[in-house]
Amino acid sequence: MKAVFVCLVLCAVAAATIIEHKVDTEENLRGLSVVSSTVAWASGTHGTFLRTVDSGSNWGIGHVSGAESLDFRDVEAFSSDEAILLAAGPGDQSRIYKTTDGGKNWTLLFTNKDPKGFFDCMAFWDENHGIAVGDPVDGKFQLIKTENGGKDWKAIPPASLPPAIEGEGAFAASGTCIATQGKKNVWFVTGGSAARVFRSKDAGESWEAVDTPIVHGPASTGIFSVTFRDAKHGVIAGGDYKEPTKEAPSLAFSNDGGKSWKLSPLPSQHYFSAAAFDPSHRERIFAVGTAQYAAASSIRSKGWEVFVRPNRNPPGTPAELNSIAVSRENSNRWVVGAKGAIFVIDDICESCSKK
Helix, strand or coil: ECCCCCCCCCCCCCCCCCCCCCCCCCCCEEEECCCCCEEEEEEEEECEEEECCCCCCEEEEEECCCCCCCCCCEECCCCCCCCCEEEEHHHHCCCCEECCCCCCCCCCEEEECCCCEEEEEEEEEECEEEEEEEEEEEEEEEEEECCCCCCCCCCCCHHCCCCCCCEECCCCCCCCCCCEEEEEEEEECCCCCCCCCCECCCCCCCCCCCCCCCCCCCCCEEEEEECCCCCCCCCEEEEEEECCCCCCCCCCEECCCCCCCCCCCCCCCCCCCCEECCCCEEEEEEECCCCCCEEECCCCCCCCCCEEEEEHCCCCCCEEEEEECCCCCCEEEEEEEEHHHHEEEECCCCCHHHH
């Protein structure tokens, strides 16, 4: 499907080139993986996946056979041919599929057999080594790990993890509730009765959990996204998805590998479903959500450079953006959301990188 290009000047400091990719789907997209400046994958409801190999000019849209009722909340891609999908849902609705031929065929790699289980998201250190996290069962978060590209998954012993707090869980809002870095670092985040970061330095063999200042309590609140620029510098984002316009502590930073978290001084902390670092600007972050839509900021600044606002959207833009990822080749920001929303944003907010 040919993309329709919509270019707008929205940033208060610099021109923002916003390319809206109009694709032939109304599905809610939450999974997003950017392989290069030309290759990206997305995933969503009703067993849907999308792939582009030409920077979004054309998108292939497909449905995994036998998975039409599943909600693919996460996708991890390694090339134009190879990608892994995670379906989030109760019991056996939590599944993992893989393709090695660009989505022509999919192999079912994992099915959750515990009726009380619910997997949320996954992350990979490389194309062979990955990890997925699910909500607590009998007081412990479920974690599975692969060392052969998803062909086999083994459960991480529950004894390796601190116990979950009653009412604590993870969010499958954007496929970013778990993050990997380097060869063995991994973090996952929680919400509900607690807003904690679980961290491991040995690829998930042992864990510790730390409290954060992010809003929590009701089941709709907590941390929705975690990302690390390197082994020390991380950001967590969240809020309350049922009250997305409500101001609340929803963004925090760490400079010690996740041992401690400091609330961001940035204003307008509404609900954020995902956050990402900009690899071309060490100090810059991006965040997306229902109320804020999409914004960028320097870690040290006291304001946002908003490039998509609710009252300044292109006509027909849906009122929800779910996930963001950044190309390491050219730093384009890719964003997906409800009703098949896909945007690529370039040339924005050069002042955000100033220290």
